[in-house]
Each structure stands twice: as C-alpha cells, then as structure tokens.
Amino acid sequence: MASKVAAAPIALSGPNKAFNDKVGAAHFFQRWDIDRRSQGKPMEVRLSNMVAAKAISDAVRTSLGPRGMDKMIQTSKGEVIVTNDGATILHSIQALHPASKMLVDLSAAQDVEAGDGTTTVVILAGSFLGAAEKMLEKGMHPTIIAESFLKASAKAVEFLTDISTPIDLNDRAVLLRAASTSLNSKIVSQYSSTLAPIAVSAVTRLATSTSSNVDLRDIRIVKKVGGTIEDTELIDGVVLNQNVVVSAGGPTRIEKAKIGLIQFQLSAPKPDMDNTVVINDYRQMDKVLKENRTYLLNICKKIKKAGCNVLLIQKSILRDAVEDTSLNFLKKLNILVIKDVERDEIDFLTKSLGCKPIADIDAFTEDKLGYADLVEETSQSGTKVVKITGVRNKGRTVSILAMGSNSIVLEECERSLHDALCVVRCLVKKRALIGGGGAPEIHVSRMLSQYAQSLKGMEAYCFQAYADALEVIPTTLAENAGLNPIAIVTELRNRHAMGERNAGINIRKGTISDILQEDVVQPLLVSTSAIELATETVTLLLKIDDYVQARCSLLGAGADRVVIGIGARSLIARPACGGVARVTAGALLRSSLCYKVSDPNDPFAANRTTHSAYKFVEGTNLQALIDAQNTTSLPQTCITLVLSNRKAAFGLTRASAASPPISTAYLALQPYLKAHPNKSRADYDAEVARIVIREKPDLVVLAGWMHVLGESFLDVVSGTRPLEGEEKVEKPIQVINLHPALPGTFDGANAIERAYEAFQNGRIEFSGAMVHRVVKEVDRGQPVVVKKVEIMKGEPLDAFEERLHRVEWEIIVEGTRKVLDELKPL
Numbered sequence: 001m002a003s004k005v006a007a008a009p010i011a012l013s014g015p016n017k018a019f020n021d022k023v024g025a026a027h028f029f030q031r032w033d034i035d036r037r038s039q040g041k042p043m044e045v046r047l048s049n050m051v052a053a054k055a056i057s058d059a060v061r062t063s064l065g066p067r068g069m070d071k072m073i074q075t076s077k078g079e080v081i082v083t084n085d086g087a088t089i090l091h092s093i094q095a096l097h098p099a100s101k102m103l104v105d106l107s108a109a110q111d112v113e114a115g116d117g118t119t120t121v122v123i124l125a126g127s128f129l130g131a132a133e134k135m136l137e138k139g140m141h142p143t144i145i146a147e148s149f150l151k152a153s154a155k156a157v158e159f160l161t162d163i164s165t166p167i168d169l170n171d172r173a174v175l176l177r178a179a180s181t182s183l184n185s186k187i188v189s190q191y192s193s194t195l196a197p198i199a200v201s202a203v204t205r206l207a208t209s210t211s212s213n214v215d216l217r218d219i220r221i222v223k224k225v226g227g228t229i230e231d232t233e234l235i236d237g238v239v240l241n242q243n244v245v246v247s248a249g250g251p252t253r254i255e256k257a258k259i260g261l262i263q264f265q266l267s268a269p270k271p272d273m274d275n276t277v278v279i280n281d282y283r284q285m286d287k288v289l290k291e292n293r294t295y296l297l298n299i300c301k302k303i304k305k306a307g308c309n310v311l312l313i314q315k316s317i318l319r320d321a322v323e324d325t326s327l328n329f330l331k332k333l334n335i336l337v338i339k340d341v342e343r344d345e346i347d348f349l350t351k352s353l354g355c356k357p358i359a360d361i362d363a364f365t366e367d368k369l370g371y372a373d374l375v376e377e378t379s380q381s382g383t384k385v386v387k388i389t390g391v392r393n394k395g396r397t398v399s400i401l402a403m404g405s406n407s408i409v410l411e412e413c414e415r416s417l418h419d420a421l422c423v424v425r426c427l428v429k430k431r432a433l434i435g436g437g438g439a440p441e442i443h444v445s446r447m448l449s450q451y452a453q454s455l456k457g458m459e460a461y462c463f464q465a466y467a468d469a470l471e472v473i474p475t476t477l478a479e480n481a482g483l484n485p486i487a488i489v490t491e492l493r494n495r496h497a498m499g500e501r502n503a504g505i506n507i508r509k510g511t512i513s514d515i516l517q518e519d520v521v522q523p524l525l526v527s528t529s530a531i532e533l534a535t536e537t538v539t540l541l542l543k544i545d546d547y548v549q550a551r552c553s554l555l556g557a558g559a560d561r562v563v564i565g566i567g568a569r570s571l572i573a574r575p576a577c578g579g580v581a582r583v584t585a586g587a588l589l590r591s592s593l594c595y596k597v598s599d600p601n602d603p604f605a606a607n608r609t610t611h612s613a614y615k616f617v618e619g620t621n622l623q624a625l626i627d628a629q630n631t632t633s634l635p636q637t638c639i640t641l642v643l644s645n646r647k648a649a650f651g652l653t654r655a656s657a658a659s660p661p662i663s664t665a666y667l668a669l670q671p672y673l674k675a676h677p678n679k680s681r682a683d684y685d686a687e688v689a690r691i692v693i694r695e696k697p698d699l700v701v702l703a704g705w706m707h708v709l710g711e712s713f714l715d716v717v718s719g720t721r722p723l724e725g726e727e728k729v730e731k732p733i734q735v736i737n738l739h740p741a742l743p744g745t746f747d748g749a750n751a752i753e754r755a756y757e758a759f760q761n762g763r764i765e766f767s768g769a770m771v772h773r774v775v776k777e778v779d780r781g782q783p784v785v786v787k788k789v790e791i792m793k794g795e796p797l798d799a800f801e802e803r804l805h806r807v808e809w810e811i812i813v814e815g816t817r818k819v820l821d822e823l824k825p826l
Helices: 044-062 086-090 098-113 118-137 142-163 172-183 189-206 280-307 323-331 344-355 409-430 439-452 456-471 474-478 487-499 524-542 611-617 621-628 650-657 670-676 681-694 711-718 750-762 796-825
Strands: 025-030 069-076 080-084 221-227 233-234 236-238 251-260 312-314 336-341 370-380 385-394 399-406 432-435 503-506 511-514 519-525 561-565 571-577 640-645 663-667 699-702 734-739 766-773 783-790
Touching: 044 086, 044 098, 044 118, 044 280, 044 524, 044 650, 069 086, 069 323, 069 385, 086 098, 086 118, 086 439, 086 681, 098 118, 098 474, 118 142, 118 221, 118 474, 118 511, 118 524, 142 432, 142 439, 142 456, 142 524, 172 189, 172 432, 172 439, 172 519, 189 399, 221 236, 221 385, 221 409, 233 236, 233 370, 236 399, 251 336, 251 344, 280 323, 312 344, 312 409, 312 474, 336 344, 336 385, 344 370, 344 385, 399 409, 409 766, 432 524, 439 456, 439 487, 474 487, 474 503, 487 511, 519 524, 561 621, 571 681, 621 640, 621 650, 621 796, 640 650, 640 681, 650 663, 670 681, 681 711, 699 796, 734 796, 750 766, 750 796, 783 796
Parallel strands: 221 399, 251 312, 312 336, 640 663, 699 734
Antiparallel strands: 025 640, 025 699, 069 080, 233 399, 236 385, 251 370, 370 385, 432 519, 503 511, 561 571, 734 766, 766 783
16 A cells, blocks of 8 residues: 655754755655545746746856856766856756756747847846746736736837847948957957957858848858967868878879769678678689779779869768778879768758769769869868868858867857857847947836836736846846946946936946947847747746646556645646656756866865765755655655755755655744744744644655754654644654764764764774654664765865765665655555
C-alpha cells in the first residue's frame, strides 16, 4: 500500500545549524496512495511561473551593459565558454521549469527578430512579472493586467517612435555609431574600432536602397586561431575553412582559376553490400590495381579536360573523398585540391563563386565552373588561410576572416560580430535610431506615467506599474557600472522632466549626459522588439492557471494514471510508467555556470569548486531529495512542501523550479514577533508546526532550517499538544535532521569548522555526518545513518567541506528512505 510521507525540513541551523545556508528551508514529503488526487490553485500556479521566470531574469541581469559581468559556462562536453551575451548564456542553461523555458525562448525570439537586446528582453520580462505579481497580490484579475500591459506596450512603442531619428543607409558614420554601441558591451569592446567597420561594410554590401532586410546567411565568418582580433578582416572574395591538400606535392597557388565543386568521390567505388574478394595470384592483384588506377586517371583527365584547375571536394561519409592515387594524378595535371567541404557550405560557395555543384563525372562540364583571378593558400599570423579573390560573376555574399589567440576568444569574437551585424541589419529593416544608456526607457516610463493619469480605474494602476517596471534598465546599468542606482535614476527623471529627453547614463564618465552626443545609439527595432516580445510573454504567463502533464510515451493503451499531489503550486496528473510515476527535478541553472579552480601546486584544487558557484550549480540537500523523489531511491514518495525561515533562500526557487513545481511557504521568527507583539518564540514554533500538520505528512526532514525547533513544535507534531483550530495529530509525525558531525561530537552550530580545527590541533583524525531523529536535546537524537569522512593532511577547509557536503547529499536520501520504510513498508 502506498504511504503518506510527510517530509520534513531538511538541514538545520542555529544549534541545529545547517551548513547549507543557501537552502535554509524545511521540506515535506508524502508517499501517496495511487488514487490520491488534489487540485492546484490558479494563483499559486501563476506565482510559481513568476518565481521560475524571474530566476532566469536575475541570472543574466548582471551581464547588461558595458560594465556587465561575464559568465563562464562549461558544456556537457567539457568545453568552456566565456561570454556576457544573453542569448548564449540562456541557450546554455538547462531550464527545467516550463516558465523558465519560455524566457529562454523569449531571448531566442529577440535574437531572431533583432539580433541584439537578448539580455534586455529577459530583464524587462522579469521586471514586468514583478509588477504583475504585486498587482495579483492586491486582488487584481490577471486578464485585466494582461490587457492593460498590452495596451501599455503599444503606447511605449509609439513614444519610442516619436523620439527616434530617421537615418540614411548611405550615412556610414551613423551606422558605425550603432555598431560600436553594440560592441562596447562585449568582452571584445576594445576592438570595436576594428570590428564595427567590418560589420557595417558587410551588411551594406548586401543591402540596396530598397532592401527591407538582409539575409545574414550570406555573411560567412571563418575563424582561424592565430594573431589577435585586430587581424580580423573583411575579405574581398571568399575565404575557406579548409586548407589545400599538399600531401602529394600539389600546387598551393593558381592564377586565372577555374573552380569546380564536386559531390562525388575520387576514390575506388565500393559495392552496396559488404563483399570479400580473395586474390591468390599476384598477377590478378596487379590487374586489380591497374584497373583502379585507370578508373581514377580517367576521372582526373575528364576534370582537366573541362578546364578545371581548382577542385573543391565535398566531404564524404561513405568512403574516402579522395585517394592518394588521385591526388598524385591531380598534382601532375597541376590542379589545386581542397577537400572536406561541408554539406552546409555548398550553397554559400556556389552563390559566392558562381559555380554549380557536380554530382557525377559525366556532368562535369566547363559551364559549371566558377572563375577567379587568384586562389592561394597563405600563411597569416602563424596559420594557413585559403583565399579566393577576383571572383568573376560573384554573388551577393561576404566573407569575414576572424582571428584570435585561442578558441574561446574566437568564439566570443564571432558572437560579438554577429550582434554588430544584426544591429546594422535592424537599421535596414527599420531605418531609425534612438539613444542608449537608459534614456529611452526613462522617457517612455515618464510618458506612460503621464498617460496613466488620464485613465481611470485599474487600467490606470496597471499603466503606472508598467511604467515603473521599465526603469529596471537604467537601474541595472547603474548597478553594473558600480554607480548609485537610486541617485542616477532620480537624476535621470529630473533631467527628463526638464525636457532633456536624450539624457542617459554615461558609463565611462559615471554621470548623466546627452547620450546622442556621446555616440551611444541603438536601432529603434531593438527596443521596440524587446518591449513587445517581453510583454507578450508576460501576458501569456499571466493567463496560465494550471499545469497539465502529457501522457508518458512509454505507456500502452489503457495504462493506469496516477495523480501525484505535489502541493498547492501545481497538482499534475502523471501516468504510471512501470507502476511508478516518474518525477524528474533539477536546479534551475544546473551545470551552466560552474567552474573549477586548477592549481598545479595544490593537490586538492582539482576537486575544489568556487564556493558561490558550487552551491548555485551543483545542488544541495534539497536538490538531492527533489532528484530522488519517486525514483528507486525514494519510491512512491513526493515532497509536498518546502518551508523556509529565510525569504531569500534559494531552496524556495529550487522547489518552484522543480518539474512539477513544489509548494513553498515562508515564516521567519523576527517578522512574526514584530507582527504579533504578544507572541513568544514558543508561539512561533507552534505556528511552524501548524503549517506542517496541515500537510498531513508522514515525515519531516530538516535541512537548512535556521533555528532550533523547540518543545512547542515537537509536542504538536508528536500529538501530545493539540493546536486550537486544528485537527489533533492522530499518529506522531517523525522528524529527522541532517547534522555535519558524528554522534556526540560538535553538537550545534559551525560543526564543520570546529571539526576541522580539532583535526588541525591533533584532537581528532576524522569527522563525518549523520541523519538522526530530532529530540528536545540539540543533535542528540538516535542516529539513523552515520558516515565517517576522513580529513586529509594539508587539505584546505573548503575542500573538506565540499567532500562532506557530497556525503550529506547521499545520506539525506538514505536516511529518508530508511525512516519511510519503517513507517510504511512498500
């Protein structure tokens, strides 16, 4: 029979001090009956969406602006990316909550539409959600908020258009200013004088006076490691990723080139089926080799007969694209060979060179060749580069050769160039500029506030909230630049109130100035697109009132369904896969921003992660329990509530970001006592117990709760003291705690630091961690699971702490399972 598991707060602090201060939360589990059903509340579903979405917004907020911080991302393949590009950061995030995925998609949509402003659009969405949350808490209907926000968005676009400046695509100086502004917020900002002219020239070569768009697929960036970013150049012709094949001694330079692009192989044909040919006579072998050479020689002669002297060979997955024998023949025919051309490069090369791809040797004719004055492989900054210049009948394409000292720099250079190209393309699509530096957002905020005064009812309130939310951009720019955001935004308001509508934040000088005179400009399309897309996403989230989980694809027809009560935030019907509902949960930004410290002189550095990134990325005791629920580690078990006594505890975000989301609650001691002057600490403990018993849990796990739970709490959950207005607890609720020390040692707070100090003084040789039952004496309850952890000589405290935490993540699950099996065996 399935059992109800009340899970408990997970790690303690205070005398039961939780080492994991990031969670600071109590977590409640429940084993459910197969037919158990519960209903979610629309308000809590919306709040869950908002928490998850705002977590994504907060993650990229520090990257906004010229002084924004960078993120180090380690991919699943071990590759390292260093960037402050919002689209790249969000693309790398493993977002598990549906609402957080929507913000990742929002950034991608902004990248497609404008190519820039991918960080801005997510920050705006988070700010709009914060404004909507406050209005929801005041009882306003989400539909009214959504409709008002859409109207405010339309007005904002109108106000932005009014202050925009029309531009002429022939005015190169204006285009350079826009491209430079985009590059100034990148890691490669010091090279904006090199990259901005390249971006402008590339787009203007493709655009005409009547163009309404530019296809950036016609601009190809080829990356080569070597030199510096200053060596990046716009090629008057075509530059190739591949090198010339010189293994047979063929030419590396051809003038008056006739270029052929083939999609067949210059190697011996293979049968469709695997066959084995046995040759036991050397004369037969000679005959086979001779026929092979004759076959390849005839192909090479046909290529030469068509007049081709430069041959591009598409990469083959079936057999070798070209054999050494063929290369030898081509060398004698003085034909330059470049092989392994990728399939996705074919369209660009044919358009650029004016040639046609040839799939069969019989179709190899002169009319399918491209013509160029010179094809040459040169050495540039220590790397080989193949350039094709003087192309006759060249299509409207552009090639850019990007240089850099290493692959990380090159990748960021490519991303920065892409954003600059997109900015110039925006000016082709909508030929107008506005200022940067937070000036347009302050102007629109002020105009919307004035317009709101002409409205009546709740719509006026929504317009004002929308206007206030727009100030998040100048506020964030000031914060990231190390300025006083309150003083800066206040001064901006005053300057705009005096009619200086171009007043913005001058990041370099740390003051307010006319942003147009500082050449800080951006395309109108970037700002209008960001506001419209962010508003549309927020209105969509506001109208969601429930989650519905699709049927598991592993189930056959007629499979049973299980309703899992995860808590008030969402009650999701999930199918039974193999008899047990599958619940997968994870940290919102898991494995995205983690980085390791590597020091050859530190034997423990390989296993050490920086403290802040470690707790944010790798997981906590709560995350271990979320991942284990309803798996073989904790079968038929769900977390019903996460309770925290710290409002900013990241464990609340983890719970809301789980899939499906877990209900959360917050109750802090000091705010409770201030709100109830006649109440005491014992009353607070009783109120915590009230929250717990309403969940009717089977087990409470303490993992980060920041005070000792006193007798009032234990008496209520044990059933010895009934609470007024609550049902009596018929069956005592078990409570367990995770403590980072062995039984009878280092009770209370700072156990890890005290154990480490004792080891340094020679008083102990090892420490450990335990899961124990909670009694009135702090950390003196009966141990459930105990595990020793050795302290290594010369090991830093943070390295020991990390190893101990990893042990805790294991035993917190093991201890929970052990107690649950005692209470309700499966």
